Amino acid sequence: MASDSFFEAVKSRRTYYQLTDDSPISDKKIHEIVDNAITNVPSSFNSQSTRVLVLLGEEHKKLWGEIVIPIIKSVAPAEAWPASEQRLNGFKAGYGTICFYEDPKDVAKLQEQYPLYADKFPQWSEHTNAMHQYVLWTALELEGFGANLQHYNPLIDEKIAATWGVEQNWSLKSQLVFGTPAGKPYDKTFKPLEERVFVHGAKE
Ligand SMILES: Cc1cc2nc3c(=O)[nH]c(=O)nc-3n(C[C@H](O)[C@H](O)[C@H](O)COP(=O)(O)O)c2cc1C
Known part of the structure; x- marks a missing residue:
């Protein structure tokens, strides 16, 4: 079937969640995968509003060890910190992080160009960004990453921008952490499809 390998x-x-800092592929290959996603994933009105900051190896460790962990520690309630610290150290243990951004300039341009949809563009920018996240998540796992x-x-945005020269007004949406899997995913349950899929007009 034409879609079989896609659905695989x-x-x-x-x-x-359990990751090591080994990489199954070269950094050049990671860069190629990111370029492929950025080039080919669609965006609202072809705005190409998504930006990515890819942090590998020591830069990944710096993100979690020198930026996220101290910032979260400074705001976490003392009793919650040990569990948070363990979780955050799990992310630090990986090989890389992709930070996904949207550039508000591209969104504002669309709002100016198409005032009829002005109130919708921010939402479509989120959709655009999510599509990039999903494609890169899936592509990296096809290469053997977890x-x-x-x-x-937004707690970490300013420090990241200052450390890696990211435009201050880019809006950080998510961080995709990856490394070699050192454990299995949890057992996932699924809601009945009948509650979620509704088809009308299908031929026998
Ligand atoms: C939009 C979105 C946001 C998510 N946010 C988080 C998050 O902040 N932290 C986290 O640990 N997992 C997050 N997840 C992972 C989900 O919990 C996970 O995808 C879901 O439980 C299904 O499990 P699976 O990814 O193994 O299929 C997010 C997933 C999606 C799609």
């Missing part, structure tokens, strides 16, 4: 990839994408999706924005 879709089904095999899962959330992996990955998980995190959201420590």
